Amino acid sequence: MxxxxxxxxxxxxxxxxxxxxxxxxxxxxxxxxxxxxxxxxxxxxxxxxxxxxxxxxxLRCQSPTVIADMLAENMARNGQDMSRLRVLDLGAGNGMVGEELKNRNAEMLVGVDVIPEAKMAALRDRSDVYEDYHVLDFTDLDPKDELEMRSCRFNCLVTVAALGFGDIPPEAFLTAFNIVENGSWIAFNIRDKFLTKDDESGFRDVLQNLTEHHFDLKDSKKYVHRYNLHGEPLTYKAFVGVKLNNVEE
Ligand SMILES: C[S@@+](CC[C@H](N)C(=O)[O-])C[C@H]1O[C@@H](n2cnc3c(N)ncnc32)[C@H](O)[C@@H]1O
Structure with missing residues (x-):
């Protein structure tokens, strides 16, 4: 339209x-x-x-800058800058997060989103951000697409404002986690309510298993992702760390 x-x-x-x-x-x-x-x-x-x-x-969303800053700070603390980052941006949307990382000199970014309109908007509005952009469903990734993703040899996975709420389910996030190489930087956020004891989304258990066995958590923090229609803050939790090994599927 x-x-x-x-x-x-x-x-x-x-x-x-x-x-x-x-x-x-x-x-x-x-x-x-x-x-x-x-x-x-x-x-x-x-x-x-x-x-x-x-x-x-x-609605004053600040997640792309919060996550990009956290990633940059933690990399710097470990003596690394972003110029060697090969990023898989899962749930890339129209490229707001990609743009933040590109501005911080990431070497290469590939966007993935499940809807074609996201790719269309990213290419329309931020044509110089992504080296490539794929419309893919990571809950049911074709072996050919998986091979292509692996061939990019990603050393970073970012997923911002895209987990839960009928968007990216835990298994799609884990597929992406397993595609990036061991030693990759992982940066993502999630609404705090998905981490509570009573929540049934599955994210709490998945994240607990990740941090206990597969992920060296370097930093996490609660912050205001954006405001709702009533002007009340929506709190998210951001995580940054390094992948240790694959999660068994
Ligand atoms: C709130 S937007 C966030 C976009 C971008 N990361 C940002 O921070 O501006 C959530 C995005 O996740 C995408 N998404 C939802 N389910 C997905 C899935 N299963 N796989 C990949 N992307 C998905 C949506 O299409 C949407 O573009």
Whole structure:
């Protein structure tokens, strides 16, 4: 669909508390008025600049810079800079995280996302960030695609704002974890509620197993990922560390 540069969007005035994937905007472009859920990324990416205006300017998302800074700081503490980083950016979207790492001199970035609109938006809006960008489903990765991914010899995996909420499930994250080489830097974040005892997403157990056996955790912190429609902070936890070995599948 084609949108004009004159489109506008509104945050609804609602009393009820919606979960992160239930929040929505009203988009107006000429005669067209559309309700778009925050997690309908395919619709958001189609509108140039909407993702940035909504999540970064209005709702003050800061995860790409928080994760990129944490990664840079921890690498520096270990006597490394980013100029040799060969990054697999899983759930790359329109390239906000890729851009942060590129600006910090990462050698090579490959984006992966499950929807074609993400690739289209990344190539449209940040054409110089990724060496390659693949539309792939890591929950069911074709052996040919897996081989191609391995041939990139990634030494870094980043996944930002893409775990949980019907986005990337634990098994897809573990597939990516196993594709990058031993000794790779791993940087990701996740909503803190997925790490609580009662949560059923499976992330808590997966992360516990990772940090006990497969991942040398260097740093982690809680921070405000963004604000919700009511102006309340959404807290995430960020993790940075080094892969030790593969997780058995
Ligand atoms: C909130 S966006 C984050 C994009 C980018 N990482 C950022 O921080 O701006 C989440 C992205 O994860 C992608 N995604 C959801 N499920 C996925 C999956 N199974 N595999 C790869 N990407 C997925 C979505 O299409 C979306 O582009």
């Amino acid at each position: 084609i949108f004009t540069q004159e489109y506008q969007f509104y945050l609804p005035q609602i009393d009820e508390h919606l979960d992160q994937d239930e929040e929505f905007i009203i988009l107006e472009d000429g005669d067209r008025v559309e309700k778009i859920l925050f997690h309908e990324y395919h619709k958001i990416y189609e509108v140039p600049g909407l993702y940035e205006k909504l999540f970064y300017r209005r």
